[in-house]
Amino acid sequence: MFLSSPRSEILAYVATASQMQQIEAWLFGCGMPVAALMEKVGLRLSQRMQGLFPQQLFPRVGVLVGPGHNGGDALVVARELQQQGYQVRVFHPFTRRKELTGDHAYFATSLGIPFANHIQELQDSDWLIDGLFGLGLDRPLTDIALSTVQAVNIWNRPVVSIDLPSGLHTDSGEVLGGAIRASHTLCLGLWKVGLMQDHALAWTGELELLDFGLPIVAIESVLGQVPKLQRLTPQAIASHLPLERPPATHKYQQGHLLLVGGSKTYGGSIVLATLAAKSTGIGMLSVAVPARWQELVLHQAPDAIVIPCPETPEGAIAGFPPEMDLSAFDAIACGPGLTLFAEAVVRQVLSSDRPLILDADGLNILAQFNPVSSLSTRKAPTILTPHPGEFRRLFPGLMPANPNVETLSANITHPPGQDATALNRPIITPQAARQTGAIVLLKGARTVVATPDGRAWINGESTPGLARGGSGDVLTGLIGGLLGQIPPVEATLTAMGWHAQAGRLAAKHRSVLGVDARSLGDFLIPALMKLEGIGNRE
Ligand SMILES: NC(=O)C1=CN([C@@H]2O[C@H](COP(=O)(O)OP(=O)(O)OC[C@H]3O[C@@H](n4cnc5c(N)ncnc54)[C@H](O)[C@@H]3O)[C@@H](O)[C@H]2O)[C@H](O)CC1
Numbered sequence: 001m002f003l004s005s006p007r008s009e010i011l012a013y014v015a016t017a018s019q020m021q022q023i024e025a026w027l028f029g030c031g032m033p034v035a036a037l038m039e040k041v042g043l044r045l046s047q048r049m050q051g052l053f054p055q056q057l058f059p060r061v062g063v064l065v066g067p068g069h070n071g072g073d074a075l076v077v078a079r080e081l082q083q084q085g086y087q088v089r090v091f092h093p094f095t096r097r098k099e100l101t102g103d104h105a106y107f108a109t110s111l112g113i114p115f116a117n118h119i120q121e122l123q124d125s126d127w128l129i130d131g132l133f134g135l136g137l138d139r140p141l142t143d144i145a146l147s148t149v150q151a152v153n154i155w156n157r158p159v160v161s162i163d164l165p166s167g168l169h170t171d172s173g174e175v176l177g178g179a180i181r182a183s184h185t186l187c188l189g190l191w192k193v194g195l196m197q198d199h200a201l202a203w204t205g206e207l208e209l210l211d212f213g214l215p216i217v218a219i220e221s222v223l224g225q226v227p228k229l230q231r232l233t234p235q236a237i238a239s240h241l242p243l244e245r246p247p248a249t250h251k252y253q254q255g256h257l258l259l260v261g262g263s264k265t266y267g268g269s270i271v272l273a274t275l276a277a278k279s280t281g282i283g284m285l286s287v288a289v290p291a292r293w294q295e296l297v298l299h300q301a302p303d304a305i306v307i308p309c310p311e312t313p314e315g316a317i318a319g320f321p322p323e324m325d326l327s328a329f330d331a332i333a334c335g336p337g338l339t340l341f342a343e344a345v346v347r348q349v350l351s352s353d354r355p356l357i358l359d360a361d362g363l364n365i366l367a368q369f370n371p372v373s374s375l376s377t378r379k380a381p382t383i384l385t386p387h388p389g390e391f392r393r394l395f396p397g398l399m400p401a402n403p404n405v406e407t408l409s410a411n412i413t414h415p416p417g418q419d420a421t422a423l424n425r426p427i428i429t430p431q432a433a434r435q436t437g438a439i440v441l442l443k444g445a446r447t448v449v450a451t452p453d454g455r456a457w458i459n460g461e462s463t464p465g466l467a468r469g470g471s472g473d474v475l476t477g478l479i480g481g482l483l484g485q486i487p488p489v490e491a492t493l494t495a496m497g498w499h500a501q502a503g504r505l506a507a508k509h510r511s512v513l514g515v516d517a518r519s520l521g522d523f524l525i526p527a528l529m530k531l532e533g534i535g536n537r538e
């Protein structure tokens with residue numbers, strides 16, 4: 001499920017620093033010489049960097065070398081680039097360094113590669129390589145390390161960071177004192193959790209995974225067969241879209257979704273969700289709205305069955321028509337535009353035995369009940385799709401009430417003395433899923449989906465264009481429409497990826513400012529066609 005070939009499956013894994021160090025230890029323990037691994041990594045790095053910055057156009061390269069093996073990698077690259085005709089200069093302001101790094105420094109010097117005494121000597125480089133720190137960064141940058149990073153960031157030259165931008169914590173993605181603002185980050189072997197955080201986006205530049213052939217047996221010896229944390233790729237989504245259609249079928253075989261939403265104040269969000277649901281090919285679509293919006297929804301979606309509902313004095317849905325039987329539906333999506341006054345229908349859908357997705361005020365109403373007990377009795381799958389504010393209301397223990405400080409959850413290790421100022425989505429989302437027994441999708445620049453059994457997927461590609469009102473309603477419609485047709489985890493992951501790819505396509509054709517929710521909906525089918533193309537190329 002969401003895993004294609006073994007190698008590409010492995011390369012979707014996301015690892016912590018300690019898991020990477022355990023994998024390395026396994027390799028070295030099985031006889032792989034450290035120097036051989038560094039040589040292999042360095043060669044792959046130098047090949048990729050020559051692709052990014054060809055010698056004819058970018059001949060002068062400055063190489064920042066740290067005290068550990070990140071620095072060692074950089075020195076191997078420096079030597080390889082020199083042999084390819086680059087004018088290489090190294091800045092290595094560390095006398096205490098790991099032995100292998102020292103050996104490479106000695107070898108580079110012997111080859112006549114100049115070592116600068118001051119970082120300023122690298123200022124006229126066409127581009128730079130950041131080999132200061134990687135997995136081993138365990139405290140904030142200070143002194144020469146910090147001043148080097150600060151100097152380089154001011155120059156605004158392209159910087160390729162090895163493994164991680166130096167200064168970024170491998171697991172939390174927090175900036176420790178300072179960090180290189182990279183134009184490219186070549187992440188070694190497996191994705192690092194810290195690079196998958198929203199707040200890391202400002203530092204990583206173009207993120208790429210550099211596969212240097214870590215043996216699958218070494219990875220599985222540490223991470224096991226079932227990946228705990230994976231990055232969701234367009235290829236994985238494409239493998240599920242478009243949904244299968246048997247030659248002989250009819251509308252009742254393609255699922256029946258009930259969408260519940262809208263209020264006197266909000267009529268548009270349920271329309272956005274309705275239009276998005278239609279894009280999934282759902283066989284039948286019923287939409288329960290306050291009676292006042294029946295005409296509006298029918299006008300926008302004449303193929304939907306619109307169910308006019310009585311209103312509360314505040315203009316929210318007071319309840320479903322008495323004859324309505326929720327068990328007639330294959331899935332229910334409840335929340336867009338509900339307002340907090342629609343408690344009765346939220347209670348009703350929660351007590352139904354239908355696969356359910358709760359969004360927006362459906363979540364805020366759930367937060368007023370006890371989410372854990374309300375969901376733990378449900379027999380059918382539940383999907384929650386909070387943004388951070390809704391997540392905080394639902395799971396105050398996992399994320400503090402203070403809207404400005406998003407902190408790491410308690411069990412993530414981060415450097416002593418570091419006030420945890422960053423939210424660690426890949427950690428707290430699975431915790432929320434385990435607490436409630438629900439699938440939890442926590443929205444963000446890197447949205448995370450987690451299942452109650454502890455697995456999690458991070459959306460690998462998105463666009464800031466999606467950060468605007470109505471975008472979530474489109475996602476709810478997509479998840480609901482797919483939930484009526486395929487299993488809940490597939491429906492959630494496919495919708496998340498499809499939604500992001502549609503956003504990227506809309507941004508490409510309408511600029512990042514042009515990804516309003518209505519336009520996003522218009523790009524769902526073109527994005528589907530594009531994903532279909534990727535799927536056919538597999
Ligand atoms: N991922 C892989 O399989 C491979 C990774 N490689 C590279 O090795 C580094 C990790 O190397 P390591 O020596 O463990 O860590 P660093 O290079 O990051 O250096 C840590 C080094 O620096 C000291 N240190 C930590 N924090 C600070 C600080 N704030 N100021 C000063 N000094 C600091 C620490 O004491 C260590 O001595 C990985 O990123 C890859 O680039 C292998 O080459 C191949 C396999």
Ligand SMILES: [K+]
Nearest residue numbers: 133162164166
């Ligand atoms: K680095």
